[in-house]
Every structure is written in structure tokens, then in C-alpha cells.
Amino acid sequence: MSAALHFENLTVSFPPRRRSEAPWRAVADTTLSVGAGEFVSVVGPTGCGKTTLLNVAAGLLSPTSGSVSVFGEPLTGLNRRAGYMFQSDALLPWKTAAENVGFGLLLAGVAAQEAAQQTRSWLAKVGLTHAGERYPHQLSGGMKKRVAMAQALIVDPKILLMDEPFSALDVQTRQLMENELLALWQNDRKSVLFITHDLEEAISLSDRVIVLSAGPETHPIGEFFIDLPRPRDVSEIRLTPRFVELHQQIWHVLRDEVLKGYAQTVA
Amino acid sequence: MHKPLPKTLWLWQLALAIAMFALWWGLTASNILPPFFFGEPLKVIQQVGVWFIVGDIWEHLGVTLTETVLAFVIGMGLGLAAGLWLGLSALASALADPYVKAFNAMPRVILAPIFAVWFGLGIWSKVALGVTLVFFIVFFNVYQGVREVSPVVLANARMLGASQRQLLVHIYLPSATSWVFSSLHTSVGMAFVGAVVGEYLGAAKGVGYLILQAEGSFDINSVFAGILILTVCALLLDWGVTLMERRLLKWRPGHE
Numbered sequence: 395m396s397a398a399l400h401f402e403n404l405t406v407s408f409p410p411r412r413r414s415e416a417p418w419r420a421v422a423d424t425t426l427s428v429g430a431g432e433f434v435s436v437v438g439p440t441g442c443g444k445t446t447l448l449n450v451a452a453g454l455l456s457p458t459s460g461s462v463s464v465f466g467e468p469l470t471g472l473n474r475r476a477g478y479m480f481q482s483d484a485l486l487p488w489k490t491a492a493e494n495v496g497f498g499l500l501l502a503g504v505a506a507q508e509a510a511q512q513t514r515s516w517l518a519k520v521g522l523t524h525a526g527e528r529y530p531h532q533l534s535g536g537m538k539k540r541v542a543m544a545q546a547l548i549v550d551p552k553i554l555l556m557d558e559p560f561s562a563l564d565v566q567t568r569q570l571m572e573n574e575l576l577a578l579w580q581n582d583r584k585s586v587l588f589i590t591h592d593l594e595e596a597i598s599l600s601d602r603v604i605v606l607s608a609g610p611e612t613h614p615i616g617e618f619f620i621d622l623p624r625p626r627d628v629s630e631i632r633l634t635p636r637f638v639e640l641h642q643q644i645w646h647v648l649r650d651e652v653l654k655g656y657a658q659t660v661a
Numbered sequence: 662m663h664k665p666l667p668k669t670l671w672l673w674q675l676a677l678a679i680a681m682f683a684l685w686w687g688l689t690a691s692n693i694l695p696p697f698f699f700g701e702p703l704k705v706i707q708q709v710g711v712w713f714i715v716g717d718i719w720e721h722l723g724v725t726l727t728e729t730v731l732a733f734v735i736g737m738g739l740g741l742a743a744g745l746w747l748g749l750s751a752l753a754s755a756l757a758d759p760y761v762k763a764f765n766a767m768p769r770v771i772l773a774p775i776f777a778v779w780f781g782l783g784i785w786s787k788v789a790l791g792v793t794l795v796f797f798i799v800f801f802n803v804y805q806g807v808r809e810v811s812p813v814v815l816a817n818a819r820m821l822g823a824s825q826r827q828l829l830v831h832i833y834l835p836s837a838t839s840w841v842f843s844s845l846h847t848s849v850g851m852a853f854v855g856a857v858v859g860e861y862l863g864a865a866k867g868v869g870y871l872i873l874q875a876e877g878s879f880d881i882n883s884v885f886a887g888i889l890i891l892t893v894c895a896l897l898l899d900w901g902v903t904l905m906e907r908r909l910l911k912w913r914p915g916h917e
Contacts (some may be wrong), residue, residue: 454816472819473879484817488835488912497831529912549821 396466397478398426398553398585405461407448413609417654420446422611424460426604430551431583435596438606439655444482444589447612448557450585452478464553477551479542479559485530491527491541492517519578536567540574542621543645547578554579556588560595572599574626580625593648597640598628605647608655616647700824700885708886724866725770726894728784728856732791733849741841742794744803745833754804761800773862782863791855798848799841800911807833842910845902853895 404424407417420443428434438444449455450462453472462469464476485494494502496513504512517526520540530538539559546554560568576599579586590596596603597620605616620640622631631637667673686702688694712718747754747761773790780786810832818832860869868887875883 400739452816452820454819474822478820478822480813480817482813485809485816486818486831486835487838489831490912497818501822501824501827501831502816531912531914545817545821631880 396463398430398465399431399587400427400463401425401447401450402461402463404447404450404457404462406443406450406455407458419611420609421450421457422613424613426614428585428587430465430585432602433579433586433588433600434529434602434604435588435590435600436604436606436611437590437596437644439591439608439652440591441647441659442606442609442651442655444591444606448478448555448587448589451553452476453556458579474556475555476551476553477546477642479546479554479556481557481559482560483530483538485538485541485545487530490527490529491533491537494541495526495544495548496529497545502549512514512548516548520544525613535563536571538579539563539571543571543575543578549600552584554584554586556586558590561590561592568595569629575599576624576626576628592633593641593644597622597637597644598626598631603644605644605651608651608658615642615651618644672737679802682872683699686825688907697879698881700881704882705885708882709889709904712886712890718868720908721866721868721871722890724784724896725856725860725868725891728787728791728847728859729852729865729898730796731784732855733852736791736792736795736848736852737799737841737845739792740799741803741837743796744800745807745829745837747800748804748807750830750838764793765797770858773859776859777863782865787856787859787864787867790859791852794851794855795848798844798851800908802840802844803837806837809840810836839910839913842902846899849902850895853898857891864889 401424404421405419405424406421407419410417420461426436426445426447434574436444436447446455450457451473451474453462453469486497489497492513495516496509497510499512510573513527514523517523520543522537522540522544525533527535530541533541542559560571563571572595588599593603600620603618603620605618606612607615616641620632622636622640682702685699689696689699689701698714747757769790772793773786776786776789780789813829815832818828823831826904856867857869857872860867861873864870868891875881875887
């Protein structure tokens with residue numbers, strides 16, 4: 395069976411800011427795949443091109459060279475089988491929480507009654523039944539993320555792309571959201587590509603963690619299978635010896651890259 | 662934090678208006694200001710009363726308001742369409758840029774005689790003048806609104822399957838609307854300016870024409886009466902815009 399998402403020798407360059415400079419090679423020679431029903435996290439230092447990778451997977455950005463395939467077929471244009479959860483606020487501010495959740499169904503031309511029923515059911519799944527009529531500016535950070543999650547999942551994408559979706563939340567809300575994500579994922583096992591800079595988050599959620607090198611010319615430098623049992627509770631699993639062991643192993647690889655990345659931002 | 666405004670604020674506002682009239686009356690009645698040039702408030706109010714009771718003001722007011730509303734609606738429609746079009750097409754906006762700037766910088770009132778020649782002395786020459794004033798305000802705001810749509814919101818809608826047309830309806834238009842409304846208070850005033858100035862320069866009906874007539878016979882009280890009526894109408898129109906804004910922009914912070 396072919397992978398849900400496969401990058402083959404992917405390179406992404408951006409035009410230089412000044413003509414005298416060489417183009418900025420954000421991602422270089424990256425081969426990576428996400429199996430069907432697999433939860434894969436990608437960790438790397440800040441500014442290493444993680445989001446670039448995700449945008450390529452979404453079809454929002456075309457690679458300079460190399461190829462992307464989705465369930466065995468080469469990707470052209472937008473990735474219609476993928477849902478995307480953005481790092482920053484991506485809700486439509488002029489639509490209520492309920493309208494935001496049901497937006498994908500509206501676009502797809504689903505009958506109003508059917509759409510309303512699914513919207514109610516998804517609002518309930520993310521615990522926002524009472525907040526359906528509120529506008530995004532009336533919601534807390536955690537509630538907005540719940541709406542965004544329901545908005546991405548209601549159209550039932552086979553692949554879920556997540557770009558540090560919980561990075562703006564406080565630690566407690568964040569762990570709550572991680573558990574809710576796992577609970578929802580457990581139901582129908584979508585293929586997930588999860589981008590984060592938080593190693594603990596990556597280990598506690600994933601089947602597999604991929605470590606990226608510091609940019610530019612980011613590429614994978616390590617791959618770790620997370621054999622922690624499921625279902626997991628993200629706050630409890632962090633205390634198990636196996637978690638600590640995995641954390642040490644991965645951190646050993648990641649640390650040098652983080653230092654490199656840090657040196658670049660300071661320089 | 663601001664102190665909460667007193668509930669009786671409107672009473673104080675009314676009192677301020679009465680005080681201004683009292684001051685005006687005091688200054689003109691005591692001949693400190695010559696009544697011939699500055700009018701007499703009692704006679705001004707009397708004149709307003711006479712116009713409304715006899716009823717010849719209705720026709721003039723009707724004409725002026727029709728011109729204003731037509732200029733407002735047409736100008737807004739054109740501004741919205743042009744703003745969306747140029748905002749979404751980089752080529753069209755680059756091509757039109759110098760002309761847009763030139764037309765906007767031009768004092769539009771000088772077009773009034775041309776419009777009078779083209780559209781006659783009826784209401785359409787005034788509507789045309791109002792449209793040129795309203796159009797640019799709305800146009801620039803929509804243009805800005807379209808350009809400042811959050812790229813993340815846009816990418817999100819595209820990932821959820823939005824077609825170009827759906828992006829226009831669900832993203833660009835609502836985003837532009839919020840920008841249009843911030844300009845609507847200015848543009849409703851501008852539509853009014855277009856109508857009255859147009860009438861002032863040549864017409865057979867309208868409040869602007871009435872004022873011109875009064876001025877011609879040195880009837881300063883009627884001039885002030887006309888100005889008073891126009892001011893009240895402008896206030897009412899502005900209030901109408903506020904009501905519309907509350908309905909359409911309830912999603913924005915501070916608009917509940």
C-alpha cells in the first residue's frame with residue numbers, strides 16, 4: 395500500500411532578497427513519508443523550514459525540485475485530501491463559531507439541513523455546543539483552536555496537516571487540546587503530519603518523530619519510532635521511563651541543531 | 662478606563678444646542694452682531710415652520726434627498742465593484758494606478774458644469790457629481806480591504822475547498838465590507854455635498870436651489886433655515902448608516 399503522503403528528494407528555494415545573493419534553499423533533498431493512519435511529528439529548531447514543508451504537502455507551495463505524492467498519485471495544485479490546521483488564527487472573523495465549523499460543508503454544497511446537523515455534532519465533539527453563536531473575537535484561545543479543529547475535520551480529510559497548532563496556548567490548555575486531538579484521531583486514524591518545535595508534544599502524540607536539521611537546506615537527520623502504548627494521556631505519559639528514555643535519545647540529536655539555529659538567529 | 666457616560670447625556674447635548682441658539686439670539690437681538698448678516702434665530706425657526714406648514718419645502722427636500730441617496734448607492738456600487746476588481750487583479754491595478762490618483766487629486770467640483778451640460782439641470786447632473794465624490798472614498802477602502810485580507814484566512818478557505826467565486830463571496834466581500842463601513846459616514850456626507858453644491862450651481866429644485874434663491878434676495882434668515890434643515894437631514898442619514906453598520910458588522914469587536 396502506498397504512503398498517504400510521500401516527499402521524494404524535495405527541494406524548495408525562495409528567490410533571494412537581493413540580486414547578488416544566492417536563492418534561499420529552505421528545504422533540501424528531503425525524502426519523507428507518512429503512512430496511512432500514521433501520526434508523524436516533525437521537530438526542528440525555530441525557522442528551519444518546517445512550515446515550508448507543510449505548505450508543500452498542502453499544495454499551497456510547489457517544490458523547486460523533487461515530487462510529492464498523495465496515496466500514490468503525484469500532487470498537482472491543492473491537496474484536496476488534506477485538512478490544514480494553521481499556527482495562527484485562520485477562522486473567518488465574520489462568521490460565528492458554528493458557521494466556521496460548517497464552512498467546509500457550505501463550500502462543498504452539502505444540503506443545509508444535513509450541514510446543520512453535522513455542525514451541531516462537531517460542536518458537541520469539541521465541547522462548544524454552548525458557544526456556536528459567538529464570533530471568533532468572543533472566544534478564548536483554546537476555544538478558537540477547538541473551532542479550527544472541528545472546521546478542519548468536518549470535511550473528513552484523509553490527511554491532516556498541523557502547523558504548531560497549539561503553540562500559542564498555555565501549558566494546561568495545551569495538554570487538554572492534545573488529549574482531545576488524540577481522542578478524535580483514535581476514532582478514525584487519519585494520517586497526520588504534525589509540525590512542532592516542542593519535543594515532548596511530538597513524542598506524546600506520535601507514532602514516529604522525525605528530526606530536522608537547522609536551516610537553511612533543512613533535511614531530516616533522525617527518525618524515531620515511538621512505541622509507547624495507546625490510548626495515551628499526554629500529561630501522564632510524560633512521567634513514564636520509556637518516554638524519558640526516548641526524550642533523551644531524540645534530544646541528543648536535536649540539541650546540536652537547536653544550538654546551530656540559535657546561533658543563526660543571534661548572529 | 663473612561664468614566665461611564667451619564668445616562669442623561671442627551672439632555673446635556675440638547676441643552677448645549679439651546680445654549681448656542683440663546684447665544685446667537687442674544688448677540689443678534691442686542692445688535693452686537695448685525696441681524697442683517699447673521700440672521701435672527703427666532704425668524705429662522707419661524708421660516709422652517711412656515712416651509713413645513715405651507716408644504717413647499719417637501720418637494721425641494723425630496724429632490725435633494727433623492728439625489729443624495731442615488732449618488733450614495735450608485736457611488737458605493739461602482740466603488741465596490743472597481744475596488745474588488747482592481748484589488749484582485751494586479752495587472753489592472755498597475756494599469757489604472759496613475760489615472761486613479763489623478764482623478765482623486767482633481768477637485769471634483771469643477772466637473773459640475775460639465776455634468777450640467779451632459780445630464781441637464783435635472784437631478785442626474787447632481788447625482789453624477791455626488792457619485793464622483795462617493796466613488797473614490799468607497800473605492801480606496803475596498804481596494805485596501807481586499808489587499809489586507811489575511812493570507813492565512815485565505816489559505817484556510819482554499820484548503821477547505823473554496824472556489825474563486827466562493828472566495829469572493831465568503832472572504833473578499835465581507836472583508837471589504839468592514840472597510841467600506843469605516844468610510845460610509847464620510848461618503849454619505851459627500852453624497853450630500855454633491856447634491857447641494859450641484860443644486861447651488863444650477864437647478865430649478867432642491868434645498869441648495871432654495872438657499873441660492875434666498876441669498877439672491879438677501880433673505881439671510883431663509884439661508885440659515887435651509888442650512889438648518891440640511892444639517893438635520895445629514896444627521897438623520899448618518900444615524901441610518903450607524904444602524905446599518907450595527908446590523909452588518911456585529912462580528913467585529915466593539916460592535917455588539
